Amino acid sequence: MDLFGTEKDPERVKRAIKCDQRMREIMAAYYLEAKAPKAQHGKKIAWITSGGPVEPLIMMDIIPVYPENYGAMIGASKMGGDLCEKAEAMGYARDLCAYARSDIASSRVNGGPIGGLPEPDMLICCNNICGTVMKWYEVQARYYDVPLFILDTPMCHTEYTPEMHRYMSRQIAEYVDFLERVSGKPADLERALQVGRLSLKAQRLWQEILDTNLHRPAPMTCFDAFFHMALIVTLRGSEIVVEYYQELLAELKERVAAGIAMVPNETYRLLWDNIPVWYRMRWLSDRFAAHGAALVADTYTSGWVSSMQYVNEDDPVGSLAESYARIFLNTGTDSMAENIVSMAKRYHADGLVIHSNRSCKPYSLGQYDIQRIVERKAAIPSIILEADMVDDRAFSESQIATRIDAFIEMLKERFAG
């Protein structure tokens, strides 16, 4: 996966995070194995949603494949608009999530980066991120004619109730049954505990990695985090993630010690809300950097550690149940706002950049209220950028450039005043 292209500019090469290369290799090897003929790896393939529990798959030696991660690749390789158009020709409305549209189209035409995803043997859909995934996976389950497991995580607007917990716990058991049935292998509890520990370890490391940005100047920006998050999303629970994140953390700590900043002359520290604009990461990153603005934290990459607080190592099933139900997108708009408020304080942010993402309604509807809450409670200004994470037809460069410039101008005045 190559989100930024290979770097040539010497100034950037100097600032670039060095273990990037290793990350690319890991992702390449992962897709290579997944795409190899079945006879070669002898493993089943499960497509799974980004918020779904991947640990049981790793435990069962099933290869997890993430259409959403693939959607990000499609976006980054600027193939989103084209694939979305193909989906529209098939009858899928333009207003639907572009991850879904581009994935549906790419599986029908075997198009997209790396020549499409390997075909699934099963589909695992966890609706803790949205209702869209269920509809999307229904479409794919019909198309590939493979079994679909839906892990139905009740929405926690204001609370996680005991009945939700019972329902979730029962479903975790059903999930494992399903995997045993489809893969024809018994679950290995020893292995499960080990995978659980590794997953938790990876999440803690990821949190530490994000926290290196507490330092001023920040050793990386959220644009780097968007890139490095691929592992916590796809392979948490496997050894390699822990290894890689240890390496990355060490490098970031060195940068902190040596005072290497990702944004030269870091002046403003900003937060990012929502999924990245995958096809314009570089442009956005440059635009902000040119003003000395560093995006030091975001709600997306921290989403994968948002429910770590609910993990109790003595109760693996209960932990899995609770932590998957309580991820930030599955909570109320007000608690999503509180998350940003505390992030603003922790990272000493000066402003908030809100990506109003046409593709993702559960993430984006409510942002105006979030904006007001954050402005009131954290006393920081914000801007809203209207775009789409994958479908580049929804991006107006001149409009966004103007908005960003005006926002920074306003920050400048605030700082001066």
Added chain:
Amino acid sequence: MQDISFFKDIADNPEAYARKWKDETRGRIIGHFCSYTPIEIVIAAGALPFRVLSLRADSSRADAHLQSYCCNVVRSALHDALSGRLDFLDGAVFPHTCDSIQRLSDIWRINNLQRFHADVILPVKLNSDSAREYLVEVLARFRNDLERGLGVEITADKLREAIDICNRNRKSLGKLYRTMQNHPKRLRASELYQINRAAMVMDGRRLADKLDELVSRLESVDDDDDFSGKRIILSGGVCHVPDISRIIEKLGAAVVWDDFCTGARYFQGFIDEKAEPIEAIARRYFDRIVCPAKHASLSSRGDYLVEAVKYTRAHGIVFVLQKFCDPHAFDYPYLRERLVEIGIPSILIEIESQQAGSGQLETRIEAFLEIL
């Protein structure tokens, strides 16, 4: 043609009906948004369940809270609440269905639009034992929430009584649908639309009497309207564009069934009157055809539509979808494909706001009817 002016008056101005009801009864009114609202429990609490369904094209007051890519059902509900049109509501209940309603609930709660606020987090899967068990518990929680919120006691007897009323009304609406299907001239879809719309806001007991009256009036009609025109099914989410069935009728065809949550999905499914009430209410959701925000099986909605076509001997389907409505938009290509398999033509009409350009609509429907 029937005299349905009683229903039409309410359908034209449901808010006025609610205000009047409130003045007369001093009762409480609970707004809700979906056919998955357990209205039986609301009725058992002595309150009037009022389905919020705006007919206005203007949703500008929602602009401060919702982006333009949110469906108009959600936007106009918020607009109405913010502009005081729903000031007679004592509370609102949000069954969990789509992502947009989910966030509407948050916005409603954060902005304190009503004192009483309840989320009913139904399972999305309606096909497993664990989901059934969970659903029963969710409904029990809702009963408690209502008891506490409204300061009332919801006894098993009251629940049974409410179930009885709802069953009666659903049965009557079922009869009306059958009349429309068999004698589309005796009762037209555009009329039934008004009746449905009124039914979704009316006091259950009063509705029961009014429906009984209408049903018996229709049964006594003895016309031999052997309808020989084209028979159409409407399919989609909420349809508040009465124009569509009116246009179809004007062009000499008839709507013989619908697959709307403001239509047939609203009355389908009976509640077992002998079983434990909460469990019986839960069971209905498992028996009834699902809305696309729920999952029963991969093919349930397709099977249902094909079945409905065969049963009603329909010639074509008009899909009426709200723009920005994800659940329905995802099902559309599949449903269309199922229809192609049985050789039934369909057409898609996308509604952005309530003001569908009638002229253009008519031309499209006319062209569609011609190919049937």
